[in-house]
Amino acid sequence: MTTESSDARPLPTLTRRSGDDLRCSIARTLQVLGDRWTILIVREGFRGHTRFSDFRRVLGIPTDILTSRLSSLVEAGVLERRGYREPGARERFDYHLTAAGDALLPVLGALAEWGNEYRPSGHGPSRLYQHAETGEATSIAFVTAAGAVVPLTDIAIVPGPGENDPGVGPTHPLAAHH
Numbered sequence: 802m803t804t805e806s807s808d809a810r811p812l813p814t815l816t817r818r819s820g821d822d823l824r825c826s827i828a829r830t831l832q833v834l835g836d837r838w839t840i841l842i843v844r845e846g847f848r849g850h851t852r853f854s855d856f857r858r859v860l861g862i863p864t865d866i867l868t869s870r871l872s873s874l875v876e877a878g879v880l881e882r883r884g885y886r887e888p889g890a891r892e893r894f895d896y897h898l899t900a901a902g903d904a905l906l907p908v909l910g911a912l913a914e915w916g917n918e919y920r921p922s923g924h925g926p927s928r929l930y931q932h933a934e935t936g937e938a939t940s941i942a943f944v945t946a947a948g949a950v951v952p953l954t955d956i957a958i959v960p961g962p963g964e965n966d967p968g969v970g971p972t973h974p975l976a977a978h979h
Contacts, residue, residue: 824963833877834905838862839870840912843879843898843905851895871896879905911941 823829834840841860850856857867874880879902886892898905910930917926930939943951959971 824965833873833879834908836870838866839874840909842867842870842874843902844909846880846896846898846902847906847909851897853894853896856896874902877901907941910939914941 834843838860841862842856845856845859848859850859853867853871856862856871857864860867862870871880871882875882875896878899880896881899882894882896884892884894913926913928913930931937932939943953943956945951954973954975956975957971957973960966960969
C-alpha cells in the first residue's frame with residue numbers, strides 16, 4: 802500500500818482543532834471515517850451494497866445522516882456516485898468503492914480482528930477474512946518490504962517527514978509492556 806497517491810483528493814472542509822491534525826495521518830483519516838455510521842457504510846460497500854435504499858435498510862440509519870455521510874465519502878474520494886435509472890423511474894444514484902475505498906479493506910480487517918479478540922459477541926465472528934482461492938484464514942500484520950512479518954513487540958513508531966516536533970523520538974509502544 803502506498804502512502805501517497807496521484808489521484809488522492811483533498812480532504813473535505815472539516816473543522817481542525819490544531820496544526821497537528823493536519824500533519825497526523827490518523828487525525829486526517831478520522832476526519833473522513835471518524836464516526837460509527839461512516840465506517841459501517843464502507844463496510845456495507847464491501848458487502849456489495851451500493852444503493853441508498855440498501856444502506857438505509859441494512860443499517861437502519863436516518864435518511865439525513867445517510868445523505869450526509871455518503872456525500873462526505875464521495876467528496877473524500879472513498880466512494881464514487883454513479884447514476885442509474887430503472888424503467889419508468891427518475892434517475893437515482895448508487896455508490897461504489899473507489900481505489901481509496903478498496904484500500905480500506907485492511908483497516909476493516911484490523912477492526913474486525915480487534916473486535917473478535919477484545920469485544921467478542923458470544924456468537925463468533927460475523928465475517929471471516931480468508932484467501933479467496935484456498936479458503937485459508939488470513940490476519941492483519943506489519944510486513945517488511947522483503948515480506949517478513951514483524952511481531953507487534955518489534956514495531957517502532959518513528960517520526961516521519963511531516964512531524965512538527967523535532968524533539969519527538971522513536972517509540973516502541975508494545976516492547977515495554979511485554
